Amino acid sequence: DTGVSQDPRHKITKRGQNVTFRCDPISEHNRLYWYRQTLGQGPEFLTYFQNEAQLEKSRLLSDRFSAERPKGSFSTLEIQRTEQGDSAMYLCASSLGSAGGSIGELFFGEGSRLTVL
Amino acid sequence: TQLLEQSPQFLSIQEGENLTVYCNSSSVFSSLQWYRQEPGEGPVLLVTVVTGGEVKKLKRLTFQFGDARKDSSLHITAAQPGDTGLYLCAGRGSGYALNFGKGTSLLVTP
Numbered sequence: 168d169t170g171v172s173q174d175p176r177h178k179i180t181k182r183g184q185n186v187t188f189r190c191d192p193i194s195e196h197n198r199l200y201w202y203r204q205t206l207g208q209g210p211e212f213l214t215y216f217q218n219e220a221q222l223e224k225s226r227l228l229s230d231r232f233s234a235e236r237p238k239g240s241f242s243t244l245e246i247q248r249t250e251q252g253d254s255a256m257y258l259c260a261s262s263l264g265s266a267g268g269s270i271g272e273l274f275f276g277e278g279s280r281l282t283v284l
Numbered sequence: 285t286q287l288l289e290q291s292p293q294f295l296s297i298q299e300g301e302n303l304t305v306y307c308n309s310s311s312v313f314s315s316l317q318w319y320r321q322e323p324g325e326g327p328v329l330l331v332t333v334v335t336g337g338e339v340k341k342l343k344r345l346t347f348q349f350g351d352a353r354k355d356s357s358l359h360i361t362a363a364q365p366g367d368t369g370l371y372l373c374a375g376r377g378s379g380y381a382l383n384f385g386k387g388t389s390l391l392v393t394p
Binding site: 200 | 290315317319324325326327328329332370372374376379380381382383384385386387389
């Protein structure tokens with residue numbers, strides 16, 4: 168296992184289309200995060216999974232966004248009816264939960280860049 | 285959402301200079317992390333600071349966590365072109381989310 172992998176690396180779509188991104192975390196990691204990042208900005212938190220349970224979702228996330236982690240392994244992030252404002256880099260990160268709930272190190276993938284025309 | 289303010293937003297210096305970047309919040313954090321991100325890649329963890337007043341050193345990088353655990357700083361001594369990147373601080377509040385600041389974009393020219 169060489170790290171967190173994301174697919175596709177680049178996606179160009181027309182406004183109104185649906186897109187889906189996949190994230191394969193480091194195999195023993197039980198925590199998985201999705202972030203969105205625009206140029207020159209820090210990553211913006213979207214959602215968090217612990218195993219297969221989605222425990223937190225950003226209030227900024229519209230109902231066009233949905234994420235799953237069906238077996239506690241890989242995760243998908245789907246955006247329905249894409250808008251130009253959805254254009255961004257979508258980053259996935261995983262970590263190993265530790266006792267006491269401390270942060271732990273997040274390992275990021277290289278991201279999936281979305282361009283909505 | 286606990287807001288993390290980073291300053292400066294941009295910094296361009298010459299090789300060999302020293303610099304300090306800051307991460308401030310009105311909220312108290314149990315711990316803060318610093319990450320560095322290079323273009324086209326995801327952020328990579330540099331350090332986690334846990335105790336108020338803590339100072340950690342990583343080669344030419346010195347990280348400090350404020351006594352009240354609301355702020356942190358990163359000092360780089362004798363910067364090198366390889367230090368170029370986006371420096372991000374991150375902290376987790378009461379929830380599960382790890383929230384990032386907007387980052388300081390550092391350019392070190394030879």
